[in-house]
Every structure is written in C-alpha cells, then in structure tokens.
Amino acid sequence: MTTTIVLQQAINGVVLGSLYVLVALGLTLIYGVLVQINFAHADFVTLGAFAAYFLMHLVGAGYIVSIGFAFVVGAVLGWLINASIFTPLRRKGNELLPLIATIGVSVMMQNLMLAWFGPIPYAFETKYSSEVIRFAGIFVSWQNVIIIAVSSVTIALLYAFMKFTFLGKALRAVSQDRETAGLMGINPNQLIMLTFIIASALAGMAGAMLAPVLVLTPFAGTSVIVKAFAIVIIGGFGNVEGTILAGLIVGLVESYTTQYLDPGLIDIVVFGLLLLMLAIKPTGLISERREENV
C-alpha cells in the first residue's frame, strides 16, 4: 500500500508539475529576453482557459482542438498587447513603464473577464476528466495523461526550437546582448515580439490544460501564478531547463507534503524551498551566466 501511495503521489506530482512548467516557461522566456516580469501572465492563462471552454461549449469542438485554439488565442493576444502597449512604452527608454503596464494590463483583463464571464465558477468538464485508468491500485484520469503528453511534447518542441533553429538562436543572442545582436543583423524588436507571442501562446495553452483542474473564474490564473514565479526563481531566472526541473520538483513537493505532512503546509514548504535556494544558490538550480539563459 505504501509503495502504491508513493507511486500515486509521484504521478500526481508530475501532472501538477507539468502544468506549473507550462505556466512558468512563458514567464521565464520573457524574463530571459527582456529582463522583465510579466504580471499579466496569469490573465493570459485565464483567457486561454475561457477560450477553450467557449470553443467546446459554443462550437462543440473537442478538447484537444480547444487546447490548440487557446494556444492561438494566447499568441494573438500576446502580439496585440505587446504591439499596442508594451512596445510603445519600451521605446520611451524607461524600463519601469512596461513593468507597471503589465500590472495595469492584468487588472484590466481580470475586470473585463469579470464583466464578460461573471463571477460564478464554470465547470470545465471534458470527457477525459471522468474516465479513469486503474491498475494495481493506481489511478490516472485520461485528462492527466493528456496533460503529461501535451506538456512533454510542448517542452521538447520549445527546447528544440531554442537550441536548433535560427530564430531560437537569435532569441538567445538577443538575451545575451541586445545591442550586439542588433549589430549582427538581428532585429531585437521582432525577437521581443516573438518572445511575447510564444510566452502568451504557452500561457493560453496552459490555461486550456489547467481549466479542468482549476476553479474556472476570471481570477483562476492568479492562483497558480505565485507558484510559477517561485518556480522561475528556484529554476534560475530566465533559465528554461531550470524552470522545467523546478516545476517538476515543486509539483512533487506539493504531492508529498499533502501525503506526509499537511496540505495546509504546502505554501510554507514551497516558499521555504524558495528562500533556501535564494540563500544557498541565488542563481537557481541550473546556473548559467545570465546572458546565456535563454
């Protein structure tokens, strides 16, 4: 029984960690390239969740299609907001302005969603939520299988994009030294736009994956974003590999804290880990030179 529980909690932790990773990757990408925290990231997650919900319930689309739709909605919104708000502010040369603007965008998006969707929690059910695979005392819902599969593929594709494609290499060049990258013929503004689009698309997709897990309200994303920030710090600011590792660790820590300590202690343990990391290894789990993070 004990082994079964340990294994079951490991699966639970990996599922939760995968979701955290998807949310945190967008944050870490933006930080890696712009050295900027995007406080509106949580609301892209929420909007992705609602986009998937309404595609399924109004159009009758399948869940997998709705995940792709949330990805596209996130990307379009990321492009729109970056082009209309953040880029003009960045041109003014004051780094504080776009940072504050992310807070403004967050409040605006939350209240718009509150006005559109109302405050009452939505039940985001998919046919995969209630279908459970049971073997040797272990249970996994098909929903969780999809979460692990889609997260793994997304993370692998993102990793390959960053390491092996021209655009990925260009992103890394911009994060190393924006001015020098510009002198090499790379347009930093286009790369910043690309970063926003990828990060927002990931957030939208994470929303669609989280929606059956989360309590879906206009404030849904805010409940995971604090953990995502912690994961970015534990993993190492702007470090993709570190973020993936930290996300999985936090997911597992939550599961085992629930099992062997108390779920009421989850935040104490996770943020204790964060403080410990800041004290012992402030550069995060996988430390690289800051310029090479992305």
Added chain:
Amino acid sequence: MNTGFRALFVGVAAISLLTIGHAAHAQDKTIKIGALFPMSGPGSYFGAQDKQGVELALEQLNKNGVNGYKFAVQYEDSSCGPLPATQAAKRLIEQFKPDVIIGEECSDATLAVMPIVDQAKVPLLNAGSSSIKVTEPGNPWTFRIMPNEVMQGINLADNAYKRLNARNAVLLFENTNAGIGNAQVFKDTFTKLGGKVLAEIGFGRDVNDFTSIATRVAGLGKIDVIPTYTLEGQGLKITQALAQAGVTKGGGGDAIQIGTIWLPFGFEQKAGKAALGYIRIVQFDPTETRDAVKNFSTAFKAKYNADPTHLNAHAYDQIMLIADVVKRGGKDAQSIRDGLAATKNYSGVTGSVEFDKTNQNTKMDTVHYMETKPDMSWTSLKWN
C-alpha cells in the same frame, strides 16, 4: 369674506398643507440598507445570487412601501475577506450612512466587520456566516438568521451517525474560521457519539489540484462519511477528485460526502456524476408547501427565469425581515436593532426567525437536507 369664514378658510388650508406636506415627506422616507457581498474573488457566486434575492425583495416592497418607507440598497464588494470587507464597511458607513447592513457571507469577513458596525452603532444582519464567533459571546449590533456552525455541525454529525450509520469520517476543510470551526464541531459531536475521525485535512484557498488529497484519503481505509467545508469552486474539484480516487459513491466507492451550508444549488450539475449521494444542508427547501416559499419561488422564476437557490432565498429573507421590523416601527439604526432583537417567530422563506440573547436565530427549521440523485437532481430528505 367675514372674519369667521376667513379663519375657517385659513384653518382648513393650513391643515391641508400640513397633510400634503406630511404625505410627501412620508413618500420620501427611505430605509437605507448597506449590502456587504463578495462580488469578486472565489466567493463571488455568493454576491451574484444574494443580489438577485435582494433586488426581488426591493421590487416587491417598493411598490407600496412599508409604513410610508421605501427601501434603498447600496452594494459594496467585500470580497469574502477581512481586509476588503472592513474597507467596504467603512465606505458604506461614512458615505451611504445606512440604517442597517446585511452581509457578509464569509465568516472571516463578517468577524472583521463586526467591530466597525459596533462602533458605528449600525445593526448588521447576517445570513451566510456560520462561525460561532459571530454570535458568541454576543454583540448587540450583529444578528444572524442562519444556523451557526454548532447548530449545523451537531445536527449533521448526529444525522451521519444515526441515520447513515457512519462510524468512520475524514474531515476536509478550508483553513478559515468557518472551515476549521465547522470541522471541529463535527469532530466533537461525532466522536462523542462513538464515531472515529480518521484524518482532519485542512488546506488553503489557493489549492487547485485535489488529486493528492484524494490519494491520501483513499489510503485511509474504510470511510463512511467525508464532511467537506469549502467554497463552490474547490468543492467541485474535491468531489471530482474523490470520485476519481474511487473513494465516494460517485466513483464507485462507499463513502458519502456530507456538508453544511456552503454550496449553491446547481453544484451537482457542475460536479457531474461525482456528486452522486452527496448529502448537504441547505438553508432553503423549494419543495416546502408554505405559501411564503411558493410565492417566493414563483416570483423569482418570473423575474429571473430560473429556480431560486438558498443564497437567493436568504438574501430575500434578510430584506423582508428588515421590512417586518420597519412595519413594527423601525425607522433608524437604533430602532431597527431593537426591532430585530424583539423578533418573535418571524416566518421567512428559509424558515423561522427568533433571536436569543446573543442575537442568534434559534429556529432549526432553517436547516434542510438534500441528497444528490443519480440523474444529478436532488431530493429533499426532510430530516428536520
């Protein structure tokens, strides 16, 4: 015109003017009601449904007024939390200057507001907070029409032990005054009766994934009942996770989830088959045959094209009870407070109201039980 006729004319004119003036003044008289409801955050479903009940009551009362008074409500978002609730209460008292305040729903928020209304000497009529601290040891300005956590908890534990033959329980609750208090009362009563509490699992409101908690519960052996104290959103996820883990009836297990007045009607439709067999206390039973209930249900459906929930009902009752006090002479904060305290056997749509010396409603007919059926509808258990 002789002097006598002139005097008569002036006298009649003066009386007429006085009467007209008085009538006009009476029409202008308004009882100002401040409403502290959670309109944002995880408890915002309370506020949305409370507002519907309040608006229906206002529509009915303001057609003719009560004792020459009309009723006006100012809503403030108190967000189910102590800090926003205190800010909202201060705004209400300073700017709107209410004669009476209704709300909040969440105990932590109500407890935070109580010293403020006490200082301002404005009565607070509560219908949704269950923490015993709201009325113990008692506050002259705070009244509660809802059965408190002790009344509900003792009744629930008693019914679990005697009617459901439950002997083993696992307690799931949010780490708030109400969550901890409700769980504690159940535990005390259930263990006194001879039952055993296998685990007490508390969690914060930021927990989203309950699979790990369900896994832990599944590893605890034979469980008969799982008293659960959370808001709707987390409640949905807990119910689904427990079913996935095969613990509850909805997932093929034996355990029955039970609970007190936390969840709105419609919960079972959202939770799906995972909610099968869920037994919980609600504050309003629309299947009651009393005229008050039938009339309310009809009027609500006509206005909103939906069936009323217990949140709609208890908000409606709050306003109607204030109107009853005004009918009995209430006209300002002090007289409304005194009128509330003197309430005897008031019959509302949720049940009867009569306050004890701590201003707690003593009537247990506001406690109704419902059970989720296989088709996700529910049935009234008529246990009280």
